Amino acid sequence: MKCQYLQGCPFYNDKMDIESGLGKLYKNRYCLGNNTKCARYMVCEQLGKEFVPIGLYPNMHEQAEEIILKHKHQ
Numbered sequence: 852m853k854c855q856y857l858q859g860c861p862f863y864n865d866k867m868d869i870e871s872g873l874g875k876l877y878k879n880r881y882c883l884g885n886n887t888k889c890a891r892y893m894v895c896e897q898l899g900k901e902f903v904p905i906g907l908y909p910n911m912h913e914q915a916e917e918i919i920l921k922h923k924h925q
């Protein structure tokens with residue numbers, strides 16, 4: 852399923868630096884595939900868009916979890 856954040860997402864819109872082959876792979880895997888597994892999506896859903904760091908890539912699950920934990924416990 853397509854991610855509902857496609858339009859405004861800096862990753863999907865090539866605003867983030869990424870090796871092109873890998874970018875394509877992630878877009879297929881996350882943005883057009885299983886967006887609920889995307890690190891950016893996870894933070895956005897749990898905390899809100901403003902909590903998603905600029906450099907967070909879809910595969911950075913550990914970082915996403917840390918961010919979520921940190922802010923949920925405040």
Ligand code: SF4
Pocket residue numbers: 854855856857860861862863881882883885886889890891892909
């Ligand atoms: S799956 Fe993640 S990277 Fe892709 S559009 Fe959605 S929030 Fe952005």
